[in-house]
Amino acid sequence: MTPVAAALGGAFSMAAGGALAGLVTPARWRSAVVGAATAGVGIAGAIAGLAAVSGTGWQVRLPDLLPLAGVSLTVDAVGGWFLLLIGGVAAVVGVYTVGYTGQTGHGPAARGALALVPLFVAAMLLVPAAGSVSTFLLAWELMAVTSLLLMLAEHRHTPAVRTAGLWYAAMTQAGFVAVLLGLAWLAAAAGGESFDTIRDRAAQLSPLASSGVFLLCLAGFASKAGVVPLHPWLPRAHAEAPSHVSALMSAAMVKLGVYGIVRIAFDLLGGGPRWWWLLLGALGALSALYGILQAAVATDLKRLLAFSTSENVGLILLGLAAAGLLAGAGQFTVAGVAVAAALLHAANHAGFKTLLFCGAGSVLRATGTRDLDELGGLSRRMPATTVLVGVGVLGAAALPPGNGFISEWLLLQALLHRDPAGGTTLIIAAPVAVAVVALTAGVGVATYVKALGTGFLARPRSTKASDAVESPPTMLAGMGLAAAVCAGLAVFPAVTAPALDRVTSGLRVGSAPMQGGVDLQLAGVAASISPLWIAVGAVGLAVAVAAVARTTGRTRRRAAAWDCGDGPLTARMEYTSTSFAEPLQRVFDDVLAPEQDIDVTHPAESAYLVRTVEYRRRLPDRVEARLFGPLMTAVSSIGQAARGLATGSVHRYLAYMLTALVAVLIAGVFR
Amino acid sequence: MSGPFHTQLLNLACGLFVLTAVGVLWRRELSALIGLLTVQGVALTGIAALLAVDVGSGEAIAVATGVGILKAVLLPLLLRRVLRRVPEARETAPLVNVSASLLAAAALTLLAYAAARPLVALGPEPTAHAAPVGIAVLLIGFFLATTRRRAISQIIGVLLIDNGIAAVAFLATGGVPLVMELGVSVDLLLAVLVLQVLTTRLQAAFGDTDLDDLRELHDR
Numbered sequence: 001m002t003p004v005a006a007a008l009g010g011a012f013s014m015a016a017g018g019a020l021a022g023l024v025t026p027a028r029w030r031s032a033v034v035g036a037a038t039a040g041v042g043i044a045g046a047i048a049g050l051a052a053v054s055g056t057g058w059q060v061r062l063p064d065l066l067p068l069a070g071v072s073l074t075v076d077a078v079g080g081w082f083l084l085l086i087g088g089v090a091a092v093v094g095v096y097t098v099g100y101t102g103q104t105g106h107g108p109a110a111r112g113a114l115a116l117v118p119l120f121v122a123a124m125l126l127v128p129a130a131g132s133v134s135t136f137l138l139a140w141e142l143m144a145v146t147s148l149l150l151m152l153a154e155h156r157h158t159p160a161v162r163t164a165g166l167w168y169a170a171m172t173q174a175g176f177v178a179v180l181l182g183l184a185w186l187a188a189a190a191g192g193e194s195f196d197t198i199r200d201r202a203a204q205l206s207p208l209a210s211s212g213v214f215l216l217c218l219a220g221f222a223s224k225a226g227v228v229p230l231h232p233w234l235p236r237a238h239a240e241a242p243s244h245v246s247a248l249m250s251a252a253m254v255k256l257g258v259y260g261i262v263r264i265a266f267d268l269l270g271g272g273p274r275w276w277w278l279l280l281g282a283l284g285a286l287s288a289l290y291g292i293l294q295a296a297v298a299t300d301l302k303r304l305l306a307f308s309t310s311e312n313v314g315l316i317l318l319g320l321a322a323a324g325l326l327a328g329a330g331q332f333t334v335a336g337v338a339v340a341a342a343l344l345h346a347a348n349h350a351g352f353k354t355l356l357f358c359g360a361g362s363v364l365r366a367t368g369t370r371d372l373d374e375l376g377g378l379s380r381r382m383p384a385t386t387v388l389v390g391v392g393v394l395g396a397a398a399l400p401p402g403n404g405f406i407s408e409w410l411l412l413q414a415l416l417h418r419d420p421a422g423g424t425t426l427i428i429a430a431p432v433a434v435a436v437v438a439l440t441a442g443v444g445v446a447t448y449v450k451a452l453g454t455g456f457l458a459r460p461r462s463t464k465a466s467d468a469v470e471s472p473p474t475m476l477a478g479m480g481l482a483a484a485v486c487a488g489l490a491v492f493p494a495v496t497a498p499a500l501d502r503v504t505s506g507l508r509v510g511s512a513p514m515q516g517g518v519d520l521q522l523a524g525v526a527a528s529i530s531p532l533w534i535a536v537g538a539v540g541l542a543v544a545v546a547a548v549a550r551t552t553g554r555t556r557r558r559a560a561a562w563d564c565g566d567g568p569l570t571a572r573m574e575y576t577s578t579s580f581a582e583p584l585q586r587v588f589d590d591v592l593a594p595e596q597d598i599d600v601t602h603p604a605e606s607a608y609l610v611r612t613v614e615y616r617r618r619l620p621d622r623v624e625a626r627l628f629g630p631l632m633t634a635v636s637s638i639g640q641a642a643r644g645l646a647t648g649s650v651h652r653y654l655a656y657m658l659t660a661l662v663a664v665l666i667a668g669v670f671r
Numbered sequence: 672m673s674g675p676f677h678t679q680l681l682n683l684a685c686g687l688f689v690l691t692a693v694g695v696l697w698r699r700e701l702s703a704l705i706g707l708l709t710v711q712g713v714a715l716t717g718i719a720a721l722l723a724v725d726v727g728s729g730e731a732i733a734v735a736t737g738v739g740i741l742k743a744v745l746l747p748l749l750l751r752r753v754l755r756r757v758p759e760a761r762e763t764a765p766l767v768n769v770s771a772s773l774l775a776a777a778a779l780t781l782l783a784y785a786a787a788r789p790l791v792a793l794g795p796e797p798t799a800h801a802a803p804v805g806i807a808v809l810l811i812g813f814f815l816a817t818t819r820r821r822a823i824s825q826i827i828g829v830l831l832i833d834n835g836i837a838a839v840a841f842l843a844t845g846g847v848p849l850v851m852e853l854g855v856s857v858d859l860l861l862a863v864l865v866l867q868v869l870t871t872r873l874q875a876a877f878g879d880t881d882l883d884d885l886r887e888l889h890d891r
Contacts, residue, residue, distance in 0.1 A: 654816050655817045662782065665786040666786075669785045
């Protein structure tokens with residue numbers, strides 16, 4: 001029995017056991033048992049992934065498990081990378097869940113809501129392990145259904161959960177139909193449904209078939225990955241789901257959309273014409289920019305994180321698109337760097353987004369609100385959470401020495417170090433992509449400064465924030481684990497080099513030429529970076545400045561802060577989330593099109609005096625309104641028209657059926 | 672046993688089978704409809720029995736016996752019980768009158784034979800050649816359910832559909848496994864029981880069993 005088989009077997013049996021335990025254990029122990037089981041499933045999945053990226057693949061066919069098609073599992077290096085990612089996220093979230101849904105927690109602790117968590121993780125592990133079209137589709141649907149049910153756990157409390165659930169259900173099913181059509185077409189054209197067969201025969205596919213399959217699969221996978229313009233479900237679902245579920249969805253499930261694109265476009269279809277990659281890159285750039293802009297102006301903490309997920313997926317797609325273009329132009333070394341950047345960014349994003357969503361859950365538990373305008377001052381009441389969220393924010397803002405910085409640096413290296421003689425398309429597309437990455441990173445810094453600054457620093461702006469209490473140890477432990485992984489990836493990214501090397505060679509885009517222990521060097525590309533020394537330098541510099549200021553500066557004295565002579569400083573004078581983002585909102589006014597309202601009321605005596613000023617702002621999602629508004633109007637008008645068909649008469653319904661039957665038979669006669 | 676006599680018997684049973692279906696469209700007295708349905712059940716049992724003799728297996732004989740008990744005895748009994756509780760003797764105002772119904776039945780039978788050509792082409796046996804009969808009865812049953820107002824007529828329509836399906840299954844495959852037949856039979860019995868309850872409730876609520884009284888059952 002290979003290690004992958006043993007670990008995956010352990011993961012699936014633990015998931016079944018955990019689900020069962022969730023149903024039968026009394027409420028007092030339920031969270032602990034299910035959380036431990038989820039963490040166990042995650043660890044086992046991560047071990048399987050680790051074994052797979054270390055070069056021990058595994059393949060099995062279980063023909064009797066399902067009628068007609070059977071189940072076929074294949075774990076290779078590419079699948080292993082995503083197994084590792086999902087397993088890691090699930091392990092952390094499992095620990096966090098123990099506290100979050102426990103006695104002093106905040107999350108839903110009902111039987112079903114907990115029993116489904118390990119099943120959801122198992123379904124996610126099954127997706128990258130699938131080795132045939134039918135198994136993949138089964139796992140995909142299992143994942144969609146379990147995540148939907150988990151998301152709806154709190155539907156009794158807020159109507160917004162129901163709306164979000166409806167959006168998610170509709171979009172995930174539409175995406176599933178697209179993937180189903182695409183993969184069915186692929187299997188039919190290739191004459192077999194196992195991934196091995198498809199891979200062997202992909203070269204003989206007609207251009208129409210392979211492009212059609214690519215477009216259909218791209219639509220399905222992009223909607224799962226939250227790529228703009230197929231994103232409207234994402235900010236709703238991630239914001240309204242219980243936080244441990246949001247973390248699983250945003251950090252792990254969304255990555256499986258990326259996995260789908262990698263598996264189909266690179267592995268099974270073996271690359272394609274240039275326009276595929278330009279389309280993918282355009283979608284990536286749009287997601288990155290639009291996602292981060294919406295995140296920058298969001299006041300709901302979880303909505304901010306959700307839109308930032310769209311942004312990061314956009315950057316990942318940008319890397320994949322660059323890899324496809326570069327491989328098509330024969331520049332395999334740089335293509336390898338681009339794929340490695342994309343995959344490493346997927347892992348980094350999984351790390352810091354798990355941490356941040358868990359942090360948002362802690363805030364929600366402590367204060368009962370996600371509105372950044374109502375928060376502030378949490379650093380005093382929740383110091384440990386603030387430090388941990390700070391680590392996540394550092395990674396998400398892509399600033400050194402955070403982990404997001406490393407992968408964005410790699411992405412930029414790939415875009416900058418292409419061969420100048422690589423063709424006109426590349427010459428135009430690569431600098432545009434660099435500009436997109438730079439703008440995204442810039443707005444990203446502002447976004448996360450806002451999240452941390454207005455949410456955690458300064459004074460509390462509401463009683464909810466001032467009454468906050470620190471999270472229980474299990475929640476902090478979960479977040480601490482995630483923070484440790486983020487820090488590890490930030491300081492020693494080179495440990496991933498052998499694994500990424502195997503993954504990229506498995507994808508046939510050229511090996512990722514990353515080497516090094518402490519330094520990260522790109523062989524064949526003149527670039528190297530030393531994350532450890534950057535971190536040591538940054539910390540050392542900060543310590544040195546503080547020490548110098550302490551020893552040589554003037555002695556510290558305590559005094560009241562300058563308040564313009566207008567009484568004591570109050571929390572009303574602070575930057576809120578809205579006011580912090582206001583300049584950005586002005587700059588990007590044409591893109592965001594905010595709806596603003598200012599009401600000024602005057603006292604009766606004089607119109608020159610002001611009594612109150614009321615400012616209201618709404619930021620509707622324009623892409624959603626323009627694209628999905630007309631679509632939904634059309635669908636509902638068709639539905640209204642179709643109601644005329646259903647009058648309630650049984651005879652009429654029977655007549656419809658008879659007519660349909662006769663029509664089909666007549667069509668059969670004249671075929 | 673196989674030969675011209677066997678084939679003659681099979682054709683006789685099939686002819687009786689489709690003729691009773693047409694008869695159901697023709698007659699208006701509900702008790703006569705039940706009688707015709709009984710005869711049809713006997714014809715279907717005959718088809719199953721002839722096939723069982725042909726195959727010669729115990730399972731096929733058991734299936735034929737089961738079909739006979741259900742379609743020729745049990746279901747007619749249930750329907751007569753419904754009729755006793757709901758004193759409506761005639762199908763007074765069908766949505767399509769009798770002569771037009773008979774013409775439609777002719778057209779539907781024609782369609783069944785035309786559409787079943789691939790089925791007939793499957794094999795040279797007389798059983799496969801008789802398969803369109805089942806489809807014809809199915810269509811006629813559907814037509815009956817669509818155009819008749821009384822609840823009992825509708826139940827009979829559903830039963831005709833089921834008889835048609837069963838006949839196609841017997842004739843095209845040369846025998847149905849016992850488990851499958853058992854499942855279908857129990858299902859059908861349950862459906863008829865439910866419809867029986869529905870009919871009595873309808874009678875209690877409206878004084879008759881015109882299904883067009885149930886027009887409120889739709890979303891607004």
